Amino acid sequence: MIEKILARASGREAVAVGEVVVCEVDMTVLIDLQFATMWREPNRIADPDRLAVVMDHAVPAPSINNAQGGVAARAFAKGFGIERFFDVGQHGICHQVIAEQGLARPGEVLTCTDSHTCAAGAYNNAARGLGPVEVYSIMCTGRTWFQVAPTIRYELVGAKPEVVSGKDIFLHIAGRYGDATNHNLEFAGAGLTSVPMNDRRTIATQGAEVSADFTTFPVDELCRDFLAQHSDAPYEAADPDADATYAAVRRVELAGLEPYVARPGKVADNAEPVSALVGVAVDQCFIGSCANGQIEDLRIAAETLDGRRVAEGVRLLVTPASQAVYLEAVRAGYVERLAAAGAVITNSTCGACFGYHMGLLGAGEVCLTASTRNFRGRMGSPEASIYMASPATVAASAVTGRITDPRELVA
């Protein structure tokens, strides 16, 4: 699948594992941090229509330095006629904005400075995070190089239980198979019909957490419907050849899966069924980020918290993935239900997920998070412990104050 996209982008018939190819990049996304840290005004850029600017990591600006980044971003967008500029108020975490605006098309290549850019692989797009200088270079030249990595294929079979989400599927895979450094991930199989687009994006987003290069899904009816809601631009899907070769093909029986939790530090070789960790006391619960701040995640949180209270001594933070998600959650009544239960609903930003602003943890505290990363020190003190689980598990645990199987709470 990924080889097809890289072949098309590099103007070749086919590419092989190990080859280095120079690809035209269809869409590049600049984020606010890029303007706040090492911005240099370019003399010329490749194409303003293949560029978007999204304010997400530190908005509204928590520091003067970040504010200066905003000044630079606005001047750049105006000066170069960047129409796809998502300033504070139209903002969101860039991977959510990419989805809402239909910036990631099947069969195309998308790059951005954020490491979770692989999220757009949910839409059959070759998307990945690159360093800030490389993204800047692509903005100037319109292209970059990739070395074609071997691909691991996950065949999903059966139908997932209602309570099991994309997060659980991913944590199961990460816990069982470990990291996939210098490999691509490809998801396929009849079981995909039971995995909605939001869950696919959670899985694709977290490909970075097992160190994968690209993570891609095929285009099926669910994907086509999603894309049609967000853009009318034509696209050409990349389907894998029947005789494609893989580094490994692994079957995942969805029907047998249960909620999973990752222990602190990492997800690879470090996640278990929730039953193994039930009872661990938590101080903070977080539902948000590009991985789990989608409207479906907020719906699950609101339904779990409906008529209940966040446990005494526990903080529940909920961050919608975009301003649009925030508005939809307000209209659907999710925000009211969450706030009534004692949750804090924040502005849409990457803030708490990467320990930059809002919701940091103190030494000795325990956090259960439905976000992207559980690295030591990620969300504040290195002496804090960060467990990771699905929005359903996090919301249920916020009610009891301990890691809780969401099926127990429903019962």
Next chain:
Amino acid sequence: MKDIVEGTAWVFGDSVDTDSMYPGYAMKLPIEDAAKHVFYDLRPDWVDRVREGDVLIAGRNFGIGSSRPVAQLLLHIGIRVLVAEEFNSLFLRNAINFGLPALTIPGIAELVSDGDAVRVDVRAAAVEVTGSGRLASGSPLPAFVLDIVEQGGLFNKLVAEGYIDS
């Protein structure tokens, strides 16, 4: 880029993540201040012990995590080459694009002990533990990658091509 780097080897383990190298709070600081916080928790006294020309050696999956520009900090404190069993691909590209060579050499973590004096031939992707005769090598970086490193990173290349002013 120096073709031959001779210095002290600092050996790290597997799956060391970028948040341990460049913590979120340090992203608010200027590079020279942020550089004081590399491995702030994993190895708190490390930055003060590194000398110009030292070598960072690591195990598998080195640099998993984000695109924050760790290479800038490592260059600032004097690290002149990275050698690992295996790099996360985002991290490797990020290092190259800031002009810091990153060599993949299987077996390196076994070969070198923390504090060893080492001699690294960057072009040949070869490491020798000085005076011991112990050697290991990997595949040399492709010419176009070496070209980026030799120019001191992609920004310099873009200046040379007229995309930005020097």
